[in-house]
Amino acid sequence: MADLTQDVPSSENYAGVHGTTLARLGLLDEARAVSARLESEPDPDGDNYWARGYIAAVLGERDEAVRLIRLGFDNGRNFNLSIHWDPTFEDMWGYGPWDALMAPR
Secondary structure (H helix, E strand, C coil): CCCCCCCCCCHHHHHHHHHHHHCCCCHHHHHHHHHHHHHCCCCCHHHHHHHHHHHHHCCCCCCCCCHHHHHHCCCCCCCHHHHHHHHHHHHHHHCCCHHHHHCCC
């Protein structure tokens, strides 16, 4: 099988979508490799955390998804209301730490 983690553009948004797609296809190691690559890159605006949070959510790693999305916010990622209806986070709703993170401030 082809190595689907190679030649992925460095855009955090693209890499996040790529990683979540790999996870949805059941290619868990490959999805984790995309997340690890993002982790190794500079993240001046919190977008890498955000993309890795998407991947963690699809992998079912709830605590990690909450931690990463929170780090994204803490590092400058602007809140995006689409997170409330994004199917990536469908299984996160009703999970206390996620609901607390998403609560109105």
